[in-house]
Amino acid sequence: MAVLGPNRYGKAETRVVRVTRHGDAHRIKDLTVSTALSGDMTEVHLSGDNSAVLPTDTQKNTVFAFAKKHGVGAIEDFALLLARHFTDARPAIHHARVAIEEHAWERNGAFGHSFVRSGREVRTCVAHHDGTRSWVVSGLRDLVVLNTTNSEFWGFAKDEYTTLPETRDRVLATAVEAAWRHDEPPQDWDKSYENARGALLAAFADTYSLSLQQTLYAMGTRVLAECPEVCEVRLSLPNKHHFPVDLAPFGLDNDGEVFFAADRPYGLIEGTVLREDAPEPGPAWE
Amino acid sequence: MAVLGPNRYGKAETRVVRVTRHGDAHRIKDLTVSTALSGDMTEVHLSGDNSAVLPTDTQKNTVFAFAKKHGVGAIEDFALLLARHFTDARPAIHHARVAIEEHAWERNGAFGHSFVRSGREVRTCVAHHDGTRSWVVSGLRDLVVLNTTNSEFWGFAKDEYTTLPETRDRVLATAVEAAWRHDEPPQDWDKSYENARGALLAAFADTYSLSLQQTLYAMGTRVLAECPEVCEVRLSLPNKHHFPVDLAPFGLDNDGEVFFAADRPYGLIEGTVLREDAPEPGPAWE
Amino acid sequence: MAVLGPNRYGKAETRVVRVTRHGDAHRIKDLTVSTALSGDMTEVHLSGDNSAVLPTDTQKNTVFAFAKKHGVGAIEDFALLLARHFTDARPAIHHARVAIEEHAWERNGAFGHSFVRSGREVRTCVAHHDGTRSWVVSGLRDLVVLNTTNSEFWGFAKDEYTTLPETRDRVLATAVEAAWRHDEPPQDWDKSYENARGALLAAFADTYSLSLQQTLYAMGTRVLAECPEVCEVRLSLPNKHHFPVDLAPFGLDNDGEVFFAADRPYGLIEGTVLREDAPEPGPAWE
Amino acid sequence: MAVLGPNRYGKAETRVVRVTRHGDAHRIKDLTVSTALSGDMTEVHLSGDNSAVLPTDTQKNTVFAFAKKHGVGAIEDFALLLARHFTDARPAIHHARVAIEEHAWERNGAFGHSFVRSGREVRTCVAHHDGTRSWVVSGLRDLVVLNTTNSEFWGFAKDEYTTLPETRDRVLATAVEAAWRHDEPPQDWDKSYENARGALLAAFADTYSLSLQQTLYAMGTRVLAECPEVCEVRLSLPNKHHFPVDLAPFGLDNDGEVFFAADRPYGLIEGTVLREDAPEPGPAWE
The missing domain is CATH 3.10.270.10 (Urate Oxidase;)
Known part of the structure; x- marks a missing residue:
């Protein structure tokens, strides 16, 4: 039936x-x-x-x-x-x-x-x-950011299909999609937005990153720290891979200078950061 | 914290x-x-x-x-x-x-x-x-279908912002996005897919439609009827509006012959049809 | 001035x-x-x-x-x-x-x-x-075709920046964009279209290809051969690269079985084939 | 043959x-x-x-x-x-x-x-x-601009298919695609670019427009005036229609306040402005 x-x-x-x-x-x-x-x-x-x-x-x-x-x-x-x-x-x-x-x-x-x-x-x-009752989630998308350094990736799990070399210096780039849920409405939505946006940008820049997950978490916690009215942040961060080009065949080294910006596939890191006492979301995320 | x-x-x-x-x-x-x-x-x-x-x-x-x-x-x-x-x-x-x-x-x-x-x-x-445990949802997207007739839209609620005229004959078009959850795996996924796809197409064609919601429900129930292994169907149907062009200024009538296919905005009808005894979905739809 | x-x-x-x-x-x-x-x-x-x-x-x-x-x-x-x-x-x-x-x-x-x-x-x-006077160019775009074999690429020029290995068997795929100019209008545009389309598809399939340029030329000449009313064909063929995946690190060979379909960059082969006595095009291609 | x-x-x-x-x-x-x-x-x-x-x-x-x-x-x-x-x-x-x-x-x-x-x-x-020899064309695309006023459109040709009312005040918006050919290379390409871009923006803003063609011509001549190294400008300006919404059925007037931004169709105005003594372009535009 x-x-x-x-x-x-x-x-x-x-x-x-x-x-x-x-x-x-x-x-x-x-x-x-x-x-x-x-x-x-x-x-x-x-x-x-x-x-x-x-x-x-x-x-x-x-x-x-x-x-x-x-x-x-x-x-x-x-x-x-x-x-x-x-x-x-x-x-x-x-x-x-x-x-x-x-x-x-x-x-x-x-x-x-x-x-x-x-x-x-x-x-x-x-x-x-x-x-x-009302629920409001604010956010942004297509905030494209890139760090030329201060990003590493090593110490990861390896299995028989792992070929990725470890790196102590890489380009880290993403197109931030973020949304944040409000515990209660801020006095000024526009100011709250600029605060959250500023927190995302600053945390992306000043986090010395060992993984994009770490950066994501730092970005989420920064929004919570800067915006007391926010109780939960959801982030979706595509890892926009910038692969260093192997220039050795041309007798050239490549010390973090020339990168190929790849389209697909891409890593996709999704995560949530919330206050311990965040209220139930209800339909907010639907 | x-x-x-x-x-x-x-x-x-x-x-x-x-x-x-x-x-x-x-x-x-x-x-x-x-x-x-x-x-x-x-x-x-x-x-x-x-x-x-x-x-x-x-x-x-x-x-x-x-x-x-x-x-x-x-x-x-x-x-x-x-x-x-x-x-x-x-x-x-x-x-x-x-x-x-x-x-x-x-x-x-x-x-x-x-x-x-x-x-x-x-x-x-x-x-x-x-x-x-495993969960599988099958589906399709970008199945674009159009009926030139057998679609009406009238008797709807009206308020001070309603200007839409009622119609007893309109073009109905949509780009079907559908996904269906399996109670248990079918013997043959490919055959099950063709059955579900066929059910969607047939129900779209042979339902005399008084609203896109009615068509949606008919499509969902048809999949359930044709595919015993399916317990739930979710459909997202953009109403791809085909507006009849007013040709009266040119001394011409337009008896369902010339349409402007609009891009945006578009109606969007989303709905679920499921068996009464469908088991809990768990993470299937995530 | x-x-x-x-x-x-x-x-x-x-x-x-x-x-x-x-x-x-x-x-x-x-x-x-x-x-x-x-x-x-x-x-x-x-x-x-x-x-x-x-x-x-x-x-x-x-x-x-x-x-x-x-x-x-x-x-x-x-x-x-x-x-x-x-x-x-x-x-x-x-x-x-x-x-x-x-x-x-x-x-x-x-x-x-x-x-x-x-x-x-x-x-x-x-x-x-x-x-x-009138000029008519007919054509098509987004005709995506792929050959799993019968394509080679070797004997090409090499310089200090060449690293591409020669291959005697590769996947050849393209999204055909073609346009053809008519010497005089055909009796039946629809039939002429199907003839030209059929010629493009057949030439793509039955040309044993040593380069995409060769395939392009074969496709153009085939249209001219099948459509006497056509005097010039222009083709734009992106080389939709399907790179064989190196499975050796996983102890697997890959004899033309598993490919990565790349987005960008892509080769782009553009060319014209015309009858020797084709009349001046006038504004036809503008 | x-x-x-x-x-x-x-x-x-x-x-x-x-x-x-x-x-x-x-x-x-x-x-x-x-x-x-x-x-x-x-x-x-x-x-x-x-x-x-x-x-x-x-x-x-x-x-x-x-x-x-x-x-x-x-x-x-x-x-x-x-x-x-x-x-x-x-x-x-x-x-x-x-x-x-x-x-x-x-x-x-x-x-x-x-x-x-x-x-x-x-x-x-x-x-x-x-x-x-070398030829260089510089340019830009996706420079999206909008004037909320100072645009009229009236006095146009009318035939039996004309229904557009004349207007003395409309929104004018376009996504500028422009390219300019250099007579000789500028000393500083970056500075030349900023000059040309600035000329396009200024001319769009300060031209009181009776038609998008007039605005196009003003933009082209402004680039020529500001950039002595440029001899020809080509512009492609989609008219991104912003239609005033008829709010009369809701008892509201609409004095240039609420617009529907349409996707398709759109006007497309293409034109060239060049110096009288511009040299032959050769293959520059190919």
Whole structure:
């Protein structure tokens, strides 16, 4: 006998740009918003009765309308606003998940109306609301960092398939994907974000690394240390291998100077660092 | 006080092609293999002591060596073989996750040595092994399907942000991503795969659809009906919107003839269908 | 003194799907259409006077309207129809270039209204019209082919940077991008396409290859031999390297059985084969 | 009778990272290098005789070895060095084309060994050498810019397929792809690059735009004005449409505040600005 299990539906990747015009100095917020709702959805799956279904098109419209009515400040606030709206407005909707990505722009010179897209990382958040409680995870992706030294890798386990030589000096590079869960909302989401980002960057730089796992753990603990409002950090760090090129056949040495940046395969190190007393996450990571 | 939470590490996206030469009729298997191990990994995170760490480079080597030694049949078998090896070989490794994607090829004419890549969907699997028990999820992604009719969408909830008109005839298109969990291993993974794939395609085609959720549920139940070894199906169906173009300004009608295929945003319908008596999934979906 | 040089403008990548409903057996054509116009465009560049500019939005509308009015048969015919329209309709437009990509679909089972996207190559064409004359180039991309044997590479030039060993048996794989110019329009574009595609596939398979250049030339000449209406073929063949994995450290040999499919870098072989008496190409390749 | 037409071959997308260690303040150059050679290549195409073919693998090795021996300064210098080497070293090679992309990094804080990838545009160059003469084109891609105002579009040609309303205020956004040809080499390629980039950004910002063509022409002339060593500029500007969302159904106005950033289709404006006395380009743009 088949039954319906967990399900959700929504509009993914609504691309909204909000312009604010205060005199000559405009501001822009450039977001990709994905909403997902769940609740009393058995009938729509079993019989196609859509009476509980707020169309995904309506969800998209709501994103645009709210950008106008409420403006867009920190993405966490905008995500919460939307999540609360969907659960409050429709009794059949018991749970809303709103994920937002923010694409950064910088001013183009001194012009108040002209902008250049920053190549900085993408800032992310996911907000959940169940009608009563809220959960927010903030994060980033595509923060690409590289250390030219202060990284070793040796003393590892070896078996019959191990050929990797040990190294006392290597390039360490990764594209940081990180997300952090808040015990309680910070006073200022933007400041909290910059603190967490700064902690990740600093820990990557100043950790003398014997393995990427060690660096990951240092990055997570640094965020916890710098951001008291954060109770858990999850990191996914691809090891973007930079292999030293063997130049011996050409009569050249290669003392950490010339590297081949490989695409695939890549190491992938995933880990969590959390406070001992972190509360249960509930649906925060879903 | 910061503590280490769940973590794993491995080599992602090892691209291995295995050729088998029986006389003139060669065979190829083209895989992307990702391995992830976990176990006694506290020390490597805290101090950088790598003694429990089997390098990701070794994991990659193992994939290649096993492709030679054991050949590659069904990807589920190959994934299980690898997962068992990693947990059996290293006491510090308590759990292995092996994910494989298979890229299909067809013969190029009557030539035994020449192949054309099929554009069929990508076949996928994820196998877990914890030293004692195994879990296998099979699946596919990028199975792009479209119905030109037999799809309606009306009777949905409306609020102040609803502008979508109801429709009694629309194009329904999606890129199926599906995964199914096995109660027990089928006798023949390849046959089971073809059965599940066939069930998905048939249910998509012959379900008169009042909503994509209804189609999703029909696809899931069809897999359960056709594959007794399957106990749970998870589906992620982007609604690849095909909007009818308004040709009225040009004095033309458009009776389901000309559509604009939109990129973003898109609806995203996610759901699970499972047997009432499906056993606990354990780590199967992780 | 700055002057305006060659220029063109248009709407790129209009995604149009045309459905034809003859009884229960529907047909779909799925195209990506890019138009580019040029002509008396000095003023718009110098002063922003748009009086000669037919908006790119109008070009997009025209694609949709023509799909309705004229239907969509062979993409070459549809491209020519559009190119002629733009030059005929607007005196300021002296030249139109229309590029179309066609994405193939197959029937989903016996259902007349249900389709599965074929993973076959993308069919392409570019049509030019200057008000009087037309030029058409047909082609394809992403036709991925692989030979497991019948490929050697040796006897090449060597210098102080050469380390590649010679080989008498290797995997040869490429993603064919090809375009062919027509001396005069074939009677049936679709049949001509299948002939050219078949010639490319057959020549790839049955050429015993001493270099990818040799294979390229064989593929080009085969198209010319099979398609009398074609006077020139241009091919771009990435050498999708499949490197044999060194299994010796594991006590295993590797007699053409296990390969690593590399992403980058890749060889890239580009070449042209044409009839001695091929007419001047004019703007055909632009 | 089939004959061989224009052809070239090489190694595409060699990913080389060059680290320079002067005390604690390291430097990195991160390049993607593509080489393409042509010359006496008839035999390899006709018979597979590779005696004139310097393997693409050797070309890759040369890139790595030269990065060590000569270091990497401006990419134009490195490209020329490689192009000259290939034509000088092998009599059968008559022409070399070397294309380089540079991926920018910034320092990660005050650490001399730690870097963050800048999201700035990608800097590009293409150098040609025929044994005697050289040609260099410099450029960039993915410089994404947006003006929130100072852009109009009206007074355009209209036909029966025109529905676009005129506008006196719109968002104008594009991802600049530009390349500029040098009359003679500048004294300092890096400085020349920054001048050209600055000219593009400034002209985009301070041009009150009546059409994207006008902006394009202004950007090209600005580069010519600021960079006396440049004789020709080619620009490809996708019109990244930001459509104002119709909020009237929700009782809201939208005075240039909320936009939908569309993916496809997009306008594409391509044009050239050159000095009246610009010399013949030869193979520079190939």
